[in-house]
Amino acid sequence: MQREPTAFESRVYDAVNMIPRGKVSTYSAIAKVVGCGSTRAVGQALRRNPFAPEVPCHRVISTSLRIGGFNGTLEGPDIERKRRLLIKEGVEFDASGIVAPQCVYLEFD
């Protein structure tokens, strides 16, 4: 059974939806935009993501420019898929799997 998104989650989804194609953002950036100092709260909202394809949650990475998690996991085939998807959108990755800083979108609104 589904539930309506809270005001907080709506802000998170809205912010994520603002990320242009070929770019990514970080949890801390999103957290700042939605007005909370906890990246964890953002992670929870994205994990729940009721708007799966609508909200490009795969464009959100950790502040260290490493890919965070995806589909509820921190590692595994899902993460690999996320990486491929980002590359497909034009996001560049370092040999270590680090996202190119130029592809990071930090300013919203």
Added chain:
DNA sequence: AACCTGACGGACA
């Protein structure tokens, strides 16, 4: 209302 959890981050050993 109380307690636990978490797709994190930063500090420290």
Added chain:
DNA sequence: CTGTCCGCCAGGT
């Protein structure tokens, strides 16, 4: 470099 701890805030039970 890795592993551990604490703080952070909202959601779920």
